[in-house]
Amino acid sequence: MSTPVLDVRGLAFAYPDGHQALFGVDLHVHRGERVALLGPNGAGKTTLVLHLNGILTAGKGSVAVSGLPVAKRHLQEIRRRVGIVFQDPDDQLFLGTVRQDVAFGPANLGLRGTALERRVMDALDRVGMADFADRPPHHLSYGQRRRVAVATVLAMEPEVLVLDEPSSNLDPASRRELAEILRSLDVTVLMVTHDLPYALELCPRSVVLSHGVVVADRSTFDVLTDEALMAAHRLELPWGFDPRRIDSLPG
Amino acid sequence: MGTGHAHRSHVPGERPRGDSPVHRAPAHLKVLALLGFMLVVVATPREAYPVFALEAAVLLGVIAVSRVPLRHLLPRMVVEVPFVVFAVLMPFIAHGPRTDVLGVSVSEPGLVAGLALLVKGSIGVLASLTLAATTHPQDLLRGLQRLRTPDLLVQIMGFMIRYLQVVTAELGRMMTALRSRGCDPRSPRHWPVLARSLGALFIRSYERGERVHLAMLSRGYDGKLPT
Numbered sequence: 001m002s003t004p005v006l007d008v009r010g011l012a013f014a015y016p017d018g019h020q021a022l023f024g025v026d027l028h029v030h031r032g033e034r035v036a037l038l039g040p041n042g043a044g045k046t047t048l049v050l051h052l053n054g055i056l057t058a059g060k061g062s063v064a065v066s067g068l069p070v071a072k073r074h075l076q077e078i079r080r081r082v083g084i085v086f087q088d089p090d091d092q093l094f095l096g097t098v099r100q101d102v103a104f105g106p107a108n109l110g111l112r113g114t115a116l117e118r119r120v121m122d123a124l125d126r127v128g129m130a131d132f133a134d135r136p137p138h139h140l141s142y143g144q145r146r147r148v149a150v151a152t153v154l155a156m157e158p159e160v161l162v163l164d165e166p167s168s169n170l171d172p173a174s175r176r177e178l179a180e181i182l183r184s185l186d187v188t189v190l191m192v193t194h195d196l197p198y199a200l201e202l203c204p205r206s207v208v209l210s211h212g213v214v215v216a217d218r219s220t221f222d223v224l225t226d227e228a229l230m231a232a233h234r235l236e237l238p239w240g241f242d243p244r245r246i247d248s249l250p251g
Numbered sequence: 252m253g254t255g256h257a258h259r260s261h262v263p264g265e266r267p268r269g270d271s272p273v274h275r276a277p278a279h280l281k282v283l284a285l286l287g288f289m290l291v292v293v294a295t296p297r298e299a300y301p302v303f304a305l306e307a308a309v310l311l312g313v314i315a316v317s318r319v320p321l322r323h324l325l326p327r328m329v330v331e332v333p334f335v336v337f338a339v340l341m342p343f344i345a346h347g348p349r350t351d352v353l354g355v356s357v358s359e360p361g362l363v364a365g366l367a368l369l370v371k372g373s374i375g376v377l378a379s380l381t382l383a384a385t386t387h388p389q390d391l392l393r394g395l396q397r398l399r400t401p402d403l404l405v406q407i408m409g410f411m412i413r414y415l416q417v418v419t420a421e422l423g424r425m426m427t428a429l430r431s432r433g434c435d436p437r438s439p440r441h442w443p444v445l446a447r448s449l450g451a452l453f454i455r456s457y458e459r460g461e462r463v464h465l466a467m468l469s470r471g472y473d474g475k476l477p478t
Contacts, residue, residue: 053469076471084469090417091462094410095476096389108471138416156470 003067004028005160005188006052006082010061012212013047021047023212024061029160034182034189036199036220039209040234045192048209049162052190053082066159080109083158087165089145093137098129098148101137105156123155124148127181143174147181160188167195196224196237201249208233273317274385278394285382292374297367303374310378319384327380334372341365388412406476410463418456425452 006029014020021044029035039045050056051063054070063070065081083105086092095101102120111119124130127147137145146166153161166182167175179202182189193199199206199220206223208216210233216223223229224243230236237243273281288309295302314324342352345361352362386394392412395405425448426436434441464472 050465055465055468076473079469079471082469084466086462086466086469088459088462091459092466094413094463094467096392096409096413104467104472104476105470108473138413152470 002030004030005033005066006190007064007067008048008051008061009063011048011051011058011063012060013051013056014059021212022051022059025209025212025214027207027214027217029188029190031159031188032186033205034191034203036203036206037190037192037209038194038196038199038206038223038235043209043233044212045209046164049084049164049190049192052160052162053079053084076109080156081159082162083153083156083160084162085146085149085153085164085166087168089137089142089149092149092152093145096136097134098124098137098140099133101148102133102152102155105152109156119155119157123151126154126185127151128177141174143170143177146170146174146178150178150181154185154187158187160190161185163189163191163193165193165195166191167193167198196235197241200224200243200246208235210234269318269385271317271385273313273319273381278386278390279397280394281382281386282391282394282398285378288378289375292371292378295371297363303370306374307370310374310381314377314381317381317385319381323384324377324380328373328376331372331376335369338365338369338372341368402475409476414456414459414463417459418452421455422452 006027008025008027011022011025011027012020013022025044025048027048037045037048047056051058051070052065054063054072054075058070065078068074068077068081070078093101095104099120102123103116106116106119121130121133124133127150129144129147129151132140132144132148137148140148150161150163150166163182166178170178175198179198182191182202189203191199191203203220206216206218206220207214208223208229215233216226216229221243223235224237288306292303292306295306314321342357342361342365345358345364347358347360349356350359350362351357382391389412392405392409395408396402429436429441429444429448434444436445
């Protein structure tokens with residue numbers, strides 16, 4: 001078996017105030033997979049995500065990205081390999097123009113000149129925002145800002161794209177457009193979400209985190225149709241949504 | 252959502268309208284010119300009225316060339332009001348020989364100092380507003396960078412320009428929510444509530460700052476912004 005892109009073993013973490021968020025989490029994500037990370041509020045999803053690129057340091061256990069352990073001396077390379085798109089695009093987009101913002105990551109990696117420019121326009125192309133390169137981010141709609149936020153990370157050519165609540169606050173059309181973009185990307189994806197139909201649509205596999213441990217790791221369809229599991233971990237499908245009645249899922 | 256603040260013309264970060272030699276001049280030269288001009292104005296002796304007239308004429312000349320309407324500049328001069336109040340009070344509270352102006356006895360040195368403060372202040376504010384009206388904030392930042400302003404200061408200013416609108420929009424939403432629950436933020440009776448919501452806004456902005464920093468670290472930020 002190949003080296004997993006994300007290899008989390010026995011990860012435990014307590015915040016400095018003593019609150020323990022993770023109690024031994026195991027998670028393996030292989031190249032090309034799209035995995036949903038599900039769980040109720042306060043389950044530790046964000047804490048787990050912040051370990052993947054070394055913002056938080058494991059209290060116990062280990063995290064490795066394509067075989068490279070997340071440790072201080074590798075942080076630069078780890079942060080290139082793991083691209084995190086945060087929930088609020090206003091947290092991610094902070095420069096004067098879309099172009100500058102997308103260039104921020106690759107420039108930190110040392111790219112300059114035409115190579116940088118090509119990387120920026122390529123990333124914007126992939127999210128359909130190339131025409132907006134010279135606009136200030138705050139003039140864009142929320143859905144457009146979310147797409148630019150994805151581009152800022154794609155521009156670093158990450159091995160895994162980690163999305164925190166990608167569909168939150170999007171109108172249905174923007175939500176669908178983002179799904180199409182994510183499906184068109186040839187990249188490994190870990191998606192934290194409460195939007196269960198979105199998880200079913202995009203991610204063949206789901207991992208359920210609850211009270212700091214992984215309680216399920218199966219196909220998304222199996223998770224969403226396991227009523228006992230769902231009820232035990234405060235997961236609920238939107239009213240009227242039944243995964244069993246969906247004939248086929250988009251590829 | 253989120254687009255309501257995009258079309259106000261006076262928010263910082265908005266591209267200044269108009270095109271003139273003053274608009275097109277490199278930002279760092281404009282900053283230097285403003286700085287030099289202000290040094291001269293501040294250094295002008297209090298009673299050298301012809302020099303003040305000349306300085307005002309130069310400034311008005313630049314404004315005329317830039318074709319920024321006074322309609323745009325004058326309302327923004329309200330930032331000067333606290334100084335005006337102080338300048339107007341000076342003749343009444345200062346000591347020294349008295350003189351009569353329109354039948355009111357005032358302090359002569361106070362009158363001279365107040366007048367000089369008023370003139371220098373007005374010229375300074377008007378000159379700064381002209382720079383602001385003819386220079387895009389992003390160009391101003393790049394200009395300051397070229398002038399070797401410490402990088403950290405330029406970064407902080409950049410963040411201020413970017414997030415002023417986010418925070419203002421957030422404040423606007425909080426005020427709307429307050430009004431929807433029957434609170435009138437303008438009435439002194441509700442000032443305690445207003446103070447608490449400003450406190451909440453401060454905390455939220457602080458937390459946003461932390462999230463922005465995390466997002467920057469995640470993209471390999473190491474203390475320097477790429478130019």
